[in-house]
Amino acid sequence: MSCEYIINVQGLTKSFYQYKSPFHNIYGLLTNNSELSSGKFTAIENVSFGIKKGERVGIVGANGAGKSTILQMIAGTLKPTNGTIEVKGRVAALLELGAGFNPEFTGLENIFLYASLLGIDKEITKSRVDDICEFAGIGDFIHRPVKTYSSGMFVRLAFSVAINVNPDILIVDEALSVGDYLFQSKCHRAFEQFQAKGGTVLFVSHDLTAVRNTCDRAILIDKGQLIMDDDPNIVVNSYQELMKTKEIQWLKSQVTIRSEYRFGQGGGKIIDIEITAKDKQDISEVEINTDFEISVLLDFAEYFHNPVFTLTLRNTSGIDVWGFNSRGINLCIEPGTGKRRFKVRVPNHLSIGSYTINAGLIDMPEGSQYIEHDHRWGMKLLSVIGKCCNIGFINMEPSIIQQGEKFNGY
DSSP states (O other), X not given: OOTTEEEEEEEEEEEEEEESSHHHHHHHHXXXXXXXXEEEEEEEEEEEEEEETTOEEEEEOOTTSSHHHHHHHHHTSSOOSEEEEEEOSOEEEEOSTTTTOOTTSBHHHHHHHHHHHTTOOHHHHHHHHHHHHHHHOOGXXXXXXXGGSOHHHHHHHHHHHHHXXXXXXXXXXXXXXXXXXXXXXXXXXXXXXXXXXXXXXXXXXXXXXXXXXXXXXXXXXXXXXXXXXXXHHHHHHHHHHHHHHHHHHHHHHHHTTOOOEEESOOSEEEEEEEEEBTTBOSOSEEETTOOEEEEEEEEEEEEESSEEEEEEEEOTTSOEEEEEETTTTTOOOOOEEEEEEEEEEEOOOOOSEEEEEEEEEEEOOTTSOOEXXXXXXXXXXXXXXXXXXXXXXXXXXXXXXEEOOSBSOO
C-alpha cells in the first residue's frame, strides 16, 4: 500500500445472492454453492479511492446507493466479492444503532464490551471510563440496561466509546443524525480534535451542510458506482443536481397518470399555455438561467367586462414560488367575447427542479362580485435543468411581449 494512504480501496465489488428461502440461504453459505440462488444483486461495482492520514471524507448518495456497504467492508464486517481494501491502523466503526451492544447490559458494562470488540485492553478502558461517561452525558442512565435508552442516548454512548479509545480511523454511518443539535455540534468538535491528533474520519451523511463545512473531500456514490471524488462543494452540488434530475424523471412518469384539477363556471376558458425558449416551441424543459416566454390563449364564450388572468409555478413541496396577475403587470386584456392571446417574457432565476403550472381566469365587473370562470391546477409540467443550483427567485418580473386583438382561430 502506498505510504500516503491510510485507507486504499481498489476495484471494490460486492454482490449479494438472493435465495428462495432462509434454508437455501444457509445451505448456500455452508456449501459455497450459489446455484440455489434466484438471482444476484451487485450493490457495489468497481469502486476505487484512497484516503490520506488526517483527512475527513464524507460519502453522499441516495438511500440504497451502496454507501453503508462500502463502510461495512472497510470496517471488516462484510467481505468484498472482488477488489482489495488495505487499512493501516486501528478502526473504530459506528455503523448502525445497537451494533456491538448487548441490550440487557448496562451502559457501563457495554462500554467494556464495545471497547473489547475494538481490541482495547480492559485496563486502558478503565482509565477512560470517566471521559466516556462525561462525553456521553447520559447521567445515571449509565447504570441502567441500554434497552431502556432512547436512540439518542444510545448513539451518545456508542460515539463516546468510539472517540475515546484512540483509534487511528473513525468510521461513522449516519448514526449521528439521531442525536440532538448540541450533541451533533459536540461530535463535530470531537472530529476536529481527533483530526488535529492525526486521526482520519470517514462518514456517511445526508447533512449536506456538514459535508460542505467540515470535510476535506467528498465522494458521491450512485447505484453502487463512484460518480465523483472531489472538493465537498463540487460533490454536494453534483449530488443535488443528480437528485433533482431523478425527481424530474419521477414527476414526468407521474404526469401520464396525474389528472388535472379544473373548476369554474366555464363562461371563459384557458385554452392553452405554451412555453418557448431559444426559438424552441412548446417545450417542457428549460435550461437554468435561460429566459423563456409564456404564450397564453383564452376563449371568452360570454361577455367579459374586466378579464383577469393569473398564472403560478408550484414546486414539488406544493409551494407557489412564482407567478403573476395580469393587472399586476399592467397587461390589459380587452373586454368582450372571442379569443385572446398574449405572451410574456420570464427572466428565469428558478432553481433546478420541476414545477406544475396553475392558471386562472376571472371576470371582475365593476360594482359586482368577481366571477371565477376557469381554474386549471397542474395543467402542465415545467422542468428546469442544468449544471448548478440557484437559490432564490430574484428579478423574475414578467414583461409583456405581445398582445393579440380579438381573432378567430389560433
